[in-house]
Amino acid sequence: MKGKKVTAILCAGMMAAGMLAGCGGASGSDAKASSGDAVAGGSVLTGSQASGDKYDHQAIENTKENITITMMVSGVAQGTDFETQSLPDLVHKKWPNVTLEVTKLPDDNYYTSLKTKLASGECPDIILTQPMYAGSNSCYALAEAGYLASLNDLDYLSNMPDLSAVTYDGNVVTATTGVSILGTYYNKDLFSKAGITEEPKTWDEFLADCKKLKDAGIQPIVMGDKDQYVMQFGLYQIAANEIYSKNPKYDDELRTGDTSFTDKDTWDKVLTMYKQLYDEGYIDASQSLGYGASQAIQDFIDGKAAMTFDGSFNAAALTATGEGGDFERGYFPIPSESGEQYTATCLAAGYSIYAKSKYVDQCKEIFDYWMNGDNEIWDAQLATGRVIPLYGKGADSIPNYDLFKPFIDLTNEGKGFHWCNQAWPAGTETTMEEMFSEMIGGQGTTVDDITKGMQDKFEDLLDD
Amino acid sequence: MKARRKKRSGANTSLTFNNKMFAFMIPALAMFLIFWIYPLLQLFYYSVTNFNGINYNYEFVGMKNFVKIFDNGTILNSIGITLIYAAVTVVLSNILGLALAIVLNTKIRFKGFFRTASYFPALFSAIVVGFIWSYVYMPSSGMIASLINLFGGNGASFNPLGNFHTALFAIALVEVWKGFGTTMIIYLAGLQTVDESVLEAGRIDGCNEWQLTRLVKLPMISSTITINVVLSVINGLKAFDYSFIMTNGGPGKSTKTLMFQIYEIAFTDQKMGRASAFSVVSFAVIIAITIVMLIFMNKREVEV
Numbered sequence: 001m002k003g004k005k006v007t008a009i010l011c012a013g014m015m016a017a018g019m020l021a022g023c024g025g026a027s028g029s030d031a032k033a034s035s036g037d038a039v040a041g042g043s044v045l046t047g048s049q050a051s052g053d054k055y056d057h058q059a060i061e062n063t064k065e066n067i068t069i070t071m072m073v074s075g076v077a078q079g080t081d082f083e084t085q086s087l088p089d090l091v092h093k094k095w096p097n098v099t100l101e102v103t104k105l106p107d108d109n110y111y112t113s114l115k116t117k118l119a120s121g122e123c124p125d126i127i128l129t130q131p132m133y134a135g136s137n138s139c140y141a142l143a144e145a146g147y148l149a150s151l152n153d154l155d156y157l158s159n160m161p162d163l164s165a166v167t168y169d170g171n172v173v174t175a176t177t178g179v180s181i182l183g184t185y186y187n188k189d190l191f192s193k194a195g196i197t198e199e200p201k202t203w204d205e206f207l208a209d210c211k212k213l214k215d216a217g218i219q220p221i222v223m224g225d226k227d228q229y230v231m232q233f234g235l236y237q238i239a240a241n242e243i244y245s246k247n248p249k250y251d252d253e254l255r256t257g258d259t260s261f262t263d264k265d266t267w268d269k270v271l272t273m274y275k276q277l278y279d280e281g282y283i284d285a286s287q288s289l290g291y292g293a294s295q296a297i298q299d300f301i302d303g304k305a306a307m308t309f310d311g312s313f314n315a316a317a318l319t320a321t322g323e324g325g326d327f328e329r330g331y332f333p334i335p336s337e338s339g340e341q342y343t344a345t346c347l348a349a350g351y352s353i354y355a356k357s358k359y360v361d362q363c364k365e366i367f368d369y370w371m372n373g374d375n376e377i378w379d380a381q382l383a384t385g386r387v388i389p390l391y392g393k394g395a396d397s398i399p400n401y402d403l404f405k406p407f408i409d410l411t412n413e414g415k416g417f418h419w420c421n422q423a424w425p426a427g428t429e430t431t432m433e434e435m436f437s438e439m440i441g442g443q444g445t446t447v448d449d450i451t452k453g454m455q456d457k458f459e460d461l462l463d464d
Numbered sequence: 465m466k467a468r469r470k471k472r473s474g475a476n477t478s479l480t481f482n483n484k485m486f487a488f489m490i491p492a493l494a495m496f497l498i499f500w501i502y503p504l505l506q507l508f509y510y511s512v513t514n515f516n517g518i519n520y521n522y523e524f525v526g527m528k529n530f531v532k533i534f535d536n537g538t539i540l541n542s543i544g545i546t547l548i549y550a551a552v553t554v555v556l557s558n559i560l561g562l563a564l565a566i567v568l569n570t571k572i573r574f575k576g577f578f579r580t581a582s583y584f585p586a587l588f589s590a591i592v593v594g595f596i597w598s599y600v601y602m603p604s605s606g607m608i609a610s611l612i613n614l615f616g617g618n619g620a621s622f623n624p625l626g627n628f629h630t631a632l633f634a635i636a637l638v639e640v641w642k643g644f645g646t647t648m649i650i651y652l653a654g655l656q657t658v659d660e661s662v663l664e665a666g667r668i669d670g671c672n673e674w675q676l677t678r679l680v681k682l683p684m685i686s687s688t689i690t691i692n693v694v695l696s697v698i699n700g701l702k703a704f705d706y707s708f709i710m711t712n713g714g715p716g717k718s719t720k721t722l723m724f725q726i727y728e729i730a731f732t733d734q735k736m737g738r739a740s741a742f743s744v745v746s747f748a749v750i751i752a753i754t755i756v757m758l759i760f761m762n763k764r765e766v767e768v
Contacts, residue, residue: 108731111731115517119520136517136731136734141519144519145519145521225626225714225715226598226625226626226711226712226714226715227712228712228713228714228715229712286621286623286626287603287604287620287623287626288626289623289625289626289627289714289715290601290602290603290623290624290625290626290627291602291603291626292598292602295602425733425734426732426733426734427728427732427733427734427735430728430732430733433714434713434714434716434717435716437714437715437716438628438715438716438717441626441627441628441715441716442628443628443716456536460532460536461733461735
């Protein structure tokens, strides 16, 4: 009997151990990677080493033999996929001696795979990276570790208005051609029903319009706050208006300690303005906290609410026909208090070249051809409908261009600002969302608690 | 002495399990060591580093990670949430599973159908179940809200996932809904081992059905109860799926279980070191709870 008990306890121990192996699993692969790093770690090239002279614009032609360039991106292949099908075909068509091998992985697998490959020194030649500090494949973090080649000598760069979000230590490290937009989708039918004839130009007008809608018995704004990330859609627009327009270096200064989330008239103002929408019942917190993002989109296309804050990446879903019929949609940036227009429009994810790749110049030659704005690869990429390019042929014929045009113009005028979370260490925004939920959910959290919470989390995340 | 040695060598040359047979354990053992034990040990190693999952130039930071997780209260918050979640799922799924098993072990019509029906939810993956239930719980137009509307109530105010006080219980109920079938099957198997002659003896002695259940059947399936309770405690303590799928840990922090919190620290905050420290502490907590439970339950077991 005693032996049986001991065995039982041991088994239980094993079970508990097994449970944690789920968490240990991740470190398991890291463990392997870390030993590989000893090989790769010492001699990692920094981006700047590759800069300086112009790259060899005939690199591929000068390479006599057949070469295979590898590329890894995240996402899920759809239909005739651009990255895994059209791109390799068109590259091969242009340069018959080049085979582009593309792997497309779901986001999480991509992150894990990328980390392992980087650490073992077997990274693909081209990888997908995100601006600033966004995500596990953020170009700043990867550039800091010396994994990305400098792209300063690419010719296409002259087409882009501002590449600071993909520039690390003076080197452009991600080649991107497009943007992603955060804005306010609205239902023009419901607006006119409530007697609103034009888009609001100031924050006060915006509030007045919300009131008109509410008085007309229409839910002004629907949000799926159960998926807390959607709070960013509204907050970042207001932050672009009230913080970055006044101090574009605000986020950089957060890192140096010159600014703080608790500074007066910065985040306290943004959060208070956004909270106003909940206080007045323009967004119904009692409902939104139990609503998922897709459910909110459904309500919008069903004509149950007049507006929703969302991104260009959800345009297809938001312009679909629901129970609300085929009503006309509009898209505007949340107006600022002053009436000056700004937008939370950031650079889209792009492609980077692995610093230790054998084919850095060849990859650059491909990039410059692809991104010159007038060729077959460019057309194929635009045809996916998933990019909003800032230049080039056909840029004005992308789906929903009418919706996006004001944002693109503002960005080209230098009035587009990055999304806050791209500049923060990942996790700061989670604290913001959590605490904002608590505030609108009546848990007694105040705006000052939130800014303090964000600052604490920010410092904690930066502190190694 | 001589006789003993002879006996031992006799055992080694056993036809059914001689020494050579141990060699066949090596592949399985190697897999186990490489994929389970080694990563687990790595966990302890990373828990004292500031590894972020990307940059391998990490440093040793001593006990800093442990101090941090206790300092800001995240671990106590998630231990509390996890314990409530586990308690709700353990109690409900066992009571429901046992009650159903007792009923379905009697001679009633459509027994097979009812058994199948109650096991049915267990066949779906947690993702599917979570997704379906988030529509069941959806305010105004979800299934329950629509029913409330149908009976003249106000379905718009029904919002279990959006409420700080009910979200945790709402997802725990989903776990129970998916899990009670499995619990029931194990109880059913246990009940079928109870010898009919013992029950008959009880009846002759004048027991009624309730007494038979309480005084004969339950004590005789006490080892089944132990298994079920321990399994559901472990299942409850590693709660992750529904927080992840249905609430994303929200509203606020109200459904951030231990495993969810570890996931978030590791993959959102990208603090692998701290997440490892969190795992180590969770490991200790879970193992302690499991051992205490086992000792407690084993004491109550009846030797058959």
